[in-house]
Amino acid sequence: xxxxxxxxxxxxxxxxxxxxxxxSVADRMLPYALRQRVTRVLxxxxxxxxxxxxxxxxxxxxxxxxxxxxxxxxxxxxxxSSALIKGESLQDTARVLSGFSDVIxxxxxxxxxxxxxxxxxRVPVLSGGDGANEHxxxxxLDLYTIRKEMAAKGRAIDxxxxxxxxxLRYGRTVHSLGKLLCLYxxxxxxxxxxxxxxxxxxxxxxxxxxxxxxxxxxxxxENITDVDIVxxxxxxxxxxxxxxxxxxxxxxxRLNHAIYTQFCQPNTVIMHPxxxxxxxxxxxxxxxxxxxxxxxxxxxxxxxxxxxxxLFAMVLNVVDQVDDYAFNVRWFNARQT
Ligand code: NCD
Numbered sequence: 001x002x003x004x005x006x007x008x009x010x011x012x013x014x015x016x017x018x019x020x021x022x023x024s025v026a027d028r029m030l031p032y033a034l035r036q037r038v039t040r041v042l043x044x045x046x047x048x049x050x051x052x053x054x055x056x057x058x059x060x061x062x063x064x065x066x067x068x069x070x071x072x073x074x075x076x077x078x079x080x081s082s083a084l085i086k087g088e089s090l091q092d093t094a095r096v097l098s099g100f101s102d103v104i105x106x107x108x109x110x111x112x113x114x115x116x117x118x119x120x121x122r123v124p125v126l127s128g129g130d131g132a133n134e135h136x137x138x139x140x141l142d143l144y145t146i147r148k149e150m151a152a153k154g155r156a157i158d159x160x161x162x163x164x165x166x167x168l169r170y171g172r173t174v175h176s177l178g179k180l181l182c183l184y185x186x187x188x189x190x191x192x193x194x195x196x197x198x199x200x201x202x203x204x205x206x207x208x209x210x211x212x213x214x215x216x217x218x219x220x221x222e223n224i225t226d227v228d229i230v231x232x233x234x235x236x237x238x239x240x241x242x243x244x245x246x247x248x249x250x251x252x253x254r255l256n257h258a259i260y261t262q263f264c265q266p267n268t269v270i271m272h273p274x275x276x277x278x279x280x281x282x283x284x285x286x287x288x289x290x291x292x293x294x295x296x297x298x299x300x301x302x303x304x305x306x307x308x309x310x311l312f313a314m315v316l317n318v319v320d321q322v323d324d325y326a327f328n329v330r331w332f333n334a335r336q337t
Pocket of ligand 1: 057058129135138171172173233234236273274275
């Protein structure tokens with residue numbers, strides 16, 4: 001894949017070699033994410049951060065990654081404050097906004113919308129999620145995290161066994177992660193969800209075709225006893241017709257300290273794309289695991305910065321100049337204490 005000037009809207013675009021390239025550039029971004037060094041390589045560049053659906057970490061992570069490289073961020077958040085509410089087409093919005101930006105990150109509730117937007121954009125578009133379809137940068141940061149967590153145990157991504165838990169029908173992060181795992185060998189995936197919220201059948205088929213061994217179940221306990229990763233997800237309430245319908249599925253698969261210690265392996269890594277639903281009737285990932293060393297959820301969000309910096313550097317073709325425009329930070333750096 002040629003990253004320079006590319007839109008990134010689906011994991012379908014990636015070969016394994018492309019993923020490894022993103023990861024090796026992400027590794028090089030660590031001093032910047034840790035605020036030991038600052039680079040001005042994107043000084044003068046503008047990111048249009050267009051989020052037409054709720055977001056905290058993805059929006060701020062894209063924006064912070066761009067800022068860490070010296071670029072400026074312009075934002076639109078929500079439909080109500082954009083001209084889409086006046087009936088403007090996504091293509092017109094793309095034609096206009098791409099005149100103001102060097103790169104655009106976009107989230108939108110409709111499946112395929114980010115790809116549609118990209119066709120009319122004059123600058124690269126990176127998806128921050130399109131409805132229940134995909135969330136490619138989240139999957140890249142998730143797999144980057146998995147790679148690091150496994151490496152710490154002397155393991156690779158190949159040979160991994162992962163349980164994906166929760167709303168696998170509407171959860172776009174697991175759709176993209178499932179596609180990404182197809183690029184690796186000897187992978188086993190256990191899909192644990194209520195029957196009504198199962199992983200899309202065509203995705204299961206294509207993962208099986210690529211060699212992944214898949215188990216589908218609506219039982220948690222017996223399926224998490226021998227996995228390397230438990231990847232929990234939130235019931236995607238915003239995709240249901242009513243809160244009452246979402247309530248039917250909330251709180252069905254809870255992971256907490258007692259369940260984890262009784263049923264998982266002592267080194268099983270705990271992941272979640274966040275936000276976790278911490279309301280009492282949901283609580284899919286209990287805060288009593290927060291101090292557990294195997295809880296990787298905040299390492300995931302930290303790694304998101306590295307992966308998104310890498311993607312900006314690659315798409316805007318500055319990978320080899322990042323260090324040339326860098327200096328050591330002058331200010332007190334709490335992260336190093
Ligand atoms: C996820 C999303 O938006 O798909 N959040 C995120 O970007 N980390 C998961 C979710 O909202 O449940």
